[in-house]
Amino acid sequence: MKKVFGTPIVEYIPAAVLGVVTIVFLATAYTYPAEARAFPAVIGWVVIVLAALDIVSRSETGMGRAFKNALNPGSAATAATYSLRDQAGAMLWLAALAALLMAVGVLLAIPLYLFASLRFRGRKSLITSLWIAAAATGGIWLLFAEVLRVELYRGYFFGGA
Amino acid sequence: MLHLWLSGFQTLFQVRQLLFLGLGMLMGLFFGAIPGLGGATALALLTPLTYGLDPFTALALAGGVMGGVPMGGSITAILLNAPGTAPSAATCLDGHPLAQQGKAGLALGAAASANAIGGIIGTISVLAILPVAKDLVLLFGPPELFLLAVLGLIIVSTASRGKMLRGLIAGGLGLMIAFIGYNDITGVLRFTTGIQYLWDGVHLVPALIGLFAVAEMIQLSLKGGPIARDAGAVKITSMASGLLETFRHWPTVIRGSLVGTVVGAIPGVGGTVASFLSYSMTVRASKNPESFGKGNIQGVIAPEAAINAKDCSCLIPTLAFGIPGGAEMAVFLGLLVLHGMQPGPLMLIDHQVEIYGLIWALTGSCVLASFIGLLLARPLARLTLLDSQILVPIVTAVALLGSYAVDRTIGNVVVTAVFGILGYFMIRFDYPRITMVVALVLGSAAERNFHQTSMMSDGNLSIYLHRNVCLVLLIGIALLLAAPLVRRPQKLETAP
Numbered sequence: 001m002k003k004v005f006g007t008p009i010v011e012y013i014p015a016a017v018l019g020v021v022t023i024v025f026l027a028t029a030y031t032y033p034a035e036a037r038a039f040p041a042v043i044g045w046v047v048i049v050l051a052a053l054d055i056v057s058r059s060e061t062g063m064g065r066a067f068k069n070a071l072n073p074g075s076a077a078t079a080a081t082y083s084l085r086d087q088a089g090a091m092l093w094l095a096a097l098a099a100l101l102m103a104v105g106v107l108l109a110i111p112l113y114l115f116a117s118l119r120f121r122g123r124k125s126l127i128t129s130l131w132i133a134a135a136a137t138g139g140i141w142l143l144f145a146e147v148l149r150v151e152l153y154r155g156y157f158f159g160g161a
Numbered sequence: 162m163l164h165l166w167l168s169g170f171q172t173l174f175q176v177r178q179l180l181f182l183g184l185g186m187l188m189g190l191f192f193g194a195i196p197g198l199g200g201a202t203a204l205a206l207l208t209p210l211t212y213g214l215d216p217f218t219a220l221a222l223a224g225g226v227m228g229g230v231p232m233g234g235s236i237t238a239i240l241l242n243a244p245g246t247a248p249s250a251a252t253c254l255d256g257h258p259l260a261q262q263g264k265a266g267l268a269l270g271a272a273a274s275a276n277a278i279g280g281i282i283g284t285i286s287v288l289a290i291l292p293v294a295k296d297l298v299l300l301f302g303p304p305e306l307f308l309l310a311v312l313g314l315i316i317v318s319t320a321s322r323g324k325m326l327r328g329l330i331a332g333g334l335g336l337m338i339a340f341i342g343y344n345d346i347t348g349v350l351r352f353t354t355g356i357q358y359l360w361d362g363v364h365l366v367p368a369l370i371g372l373f374a375v376a377e378m379i380q381l382s383l384k385g386g387p388i389a390r391d392a393g394a395v396k397i398t399s400m401a402s403g404l405l406e407t408f409r410h411w412p413t414v415i416r417g418s419l420v421g422t423v424v425g426a427i428p429g430v431g432g433t434v435a436s437f438l439s440y441s442m443t444v445r446a447s448k449n450p451e452s453f454g455k456g457n458i459q460g461v462i463a464p465e466a467a468i469n470a471k472d473c474s475c476l477i478p479t480l481a482f483g484i485p486g487g488a489e490m491a492v493f494l495g496l497l498v499l500h501g502m503q504p505g506p507l508m509l510i511d512h513q514v515e516i517y518g519l520i521w522a523l524t525g526s527c528v529l530a531s532f533i534g535l536l537l538a539r540p541l542a543r544l545t546l547l548d549s550q551i552l553v554p555i556v557t558a559v560a561l562l563g564s565y566a567v568d569r570t571i572g573n574v575v576v577t578a579v580f581g582i583l584g585y586f587m588i589r590f591d592y593p594r595i596t597m598v599v600a601l602v603l604g605s606a607a608e609r610n611f612h613q614t615s616m617m618s619d620g621n622l623s624i625y626l627h628r629n630v631c632l633v634l635l636i637g638i639a640l641l642l643a644a645p646l647v648r649r650p651q652k653l654e655t656a657p
Contacts, residue, residue, distance in 0.1 A: 014586065014590040014592070015330070018330065018334065021334075021337075022337070025337050025352070028351075028352060029351075029352075032349055032351060033347065033349060035346075035347050035612070036344055036347040036349040036351060038611075038612075038615075039340070039607075039608045039611050039612075040337070040340045040351065040352075043333055043336045043337060043340075044337065046333055047330065047333035047334065047337065050326060050329050050330045050333055051330065053326055054326055054327065054330060057326060067326075070645050071325050071326035071645055072324055072325065072326045072327060081383075081589075082383045086383055087383065087585075087589075090379045090382050090383055090585075091379065091582050091585075093382075093554075094375065094379065094557065094578050094581055094582065095578060097557060097558065097561060097578075098561060098574050098575055098577075098578040101561060101562075101565070101571070101574050102571055102574065102575075106562060106565075110558050110562070113554065113558060114554050114555065114558060117550075117553075117554035118550065118551065118554060121382075121550065121554075122548070122550030122551065122554075123550075124550070124551070132551060132555075136555045136558070140558060140559060140562060143210075143559075144562060144566060148210060148212075148213060148566065149213065150565075150566045150569065151569065153565060153569075153571050160571065
């Protein structure tokens with residue numbers, strides 16, 4: 001992996017992303033009246049400074065090591081433990097469940113997601129996936145709809161608001 | 162004062178409350194026993210389900226969960242060397258060697274009784290401290306409350322075991338998120354990007370469910386396979402003699418409970434420090450230190466007493482100042498907010514009966530969980546054989562549905578998913594999540610107090626220097642920020 005100042009480039013990503021987000025935050029804050037932006041602007045500038053310190057402290061330079069020793073001595077190395085593909089996959093499954101819930105509602109989304117997740121991600125047999133999905137959906141319906149009396153969302157395509 | 166203790170006790174001693182306490186305790190045992198879940202996840206999942214409950218019942222349920230988690234964690238720590246929760250890792254050091262020697266029952270019995278006694282001692286300490294804390298919080302006005310929020314964020318950041326900078330960054334990000342929505346002081350909509358759902362700000366409970374429950378599930382799904390490797394032949398005998406061992410080593414119990422109480426009252430430090438500190442102090446005080454790590458029963462008693470005492474005493478900073486003692490307490494703040502109780506100085510005045518009810522619930526659950534935990538030790542140990550590929554989708558589905566159930570708003574599902582991903586990245590890149598939660602909880606109140614202070618002083622910042630409590634808080638902030646710069650670099654002990 002490509003290194004910058006002795007540190008893999010991926011190490012800098014979180015602080016860099018935070019820096020960009022904070023710049024957008026600050027730019028937005030300065031469109032508000034002075035009183036409304038007073039506190040957010042202070043916090044925004046503080047976060048920019050902290051993000052810059054974080055970037056420096058991750059480098060293997062003399063200054064970086066000094067900052068790390070002073071401010072972050074217990075921080076762990078952030079080398080990738082799981083492949084990018086696996087991590088993206090885990091997040092896509094989560095996003096898929098959220099999208100399904102919004103689109104087709106609880107009573108279709110939950111069994112579909114559970115079955116698909118067990119069958120294709122967990123590599124369970126067809127029968128196992130079917131019965132676990134059915135039993136878990138039943139349990140969830142019982143808990144939310146019957147015990148807690150929550151009106152389950154019907155989904156955007158079925159008239160859900 | 163006695164009247165309040167009794168009122169709190171009475172609110173708990175009703176069939177409904179006791180049922181929910183028992184249910185919470187069982188859930189606590191369950192979640193505590195499974196490594197990777199723990200109390201924060203349990204509370205994050207349960208919080209939305211308490212929406213329709215009255216505050217007393219919701220607090221009984223939460224108290225039940227918090228009291229049950231440590232015992233669940235200890236069972237798997239002793240039997241499988243797989244601590245269900247991080248603080249129980251200290252119990253592994255001597256608990257598992259005892260189990261390997263065929264003395265699992267002895268270790269479990271000692272853990273159960275140390276748990277119960279630690280919880281009771283912790284409760285007594287809290288009952289003694291709360292009246293003093295109540296008088297103290299009356300000294301706080303808007304300038305003090307603003308500085309207290311700043312101090313809280315810095316304390317939690319500096320307590321993040323050598324990750325002060327990353328803790329502060331997480332806190333800053335949390336504050337930026339807390340600014341989203343309608344600002345009631347200035348009447349301006351901020352950072353909503355035109356999304357109507359965000360006018361009320363980012364809803365706290367869905368965000369917490371994402372940060373803790375969903376993020377842990379992403380982590381667990383990547384790990385894959387069964388949670389623990391072998392729960393096969395666990396032999397559990399002579400529990401009664403284990404129960405008696407605790408009384409035989411009463412100085413260890415008292416020392417552990419006091420360590421837990423003191424550490425718990427310091428915001429952000431958490432149970433892992435309490436249990437390991439108690440363990441190491443017991444080793445140092447022992448005439449036979451070389452026997453530790455090989456199956457010394459005091460090595461089980463010391464951390465267990467500290468863990469439950471800490472659980473009680475960390476209610477003090479959480480309730481009085483809105484500064485959580487750990488991740489579990491951070492999520493618990495969300496439950497309080499959901500039920501209309503804003504943690505902070507006024508809570509000790511406006512919700513005294515609820516607070517005492519909660520303390521009794523937590524104590525009752527500690528004691529109950531110790532005994533029920535012994536009965537359920539074997540099945541709880543087998544829970545760790547659950548395949549994460551089955552557990553993860555079910556818990557994720559319940560988490561997302563739970564976030565919807567908070568106020569029947571489908572937008573909550575998106576917030577939970579987004580915060581789940583954010584929480585995973587925070588784990589992955591080693592940013593503490595607790596400071597973000599503190600910022601989310603205290604953010605709007607901090608800004609309100611900042612503006613009120615400006616109005617009180619016509620924008621003159623010297624007001625902070627002319628009030629005694631403010632001065633003390635400012636000195637505290639300065640010392641905490643300066644401490645890492647003057648400290649000699651040292652190798653930090655990392656928690657397992």
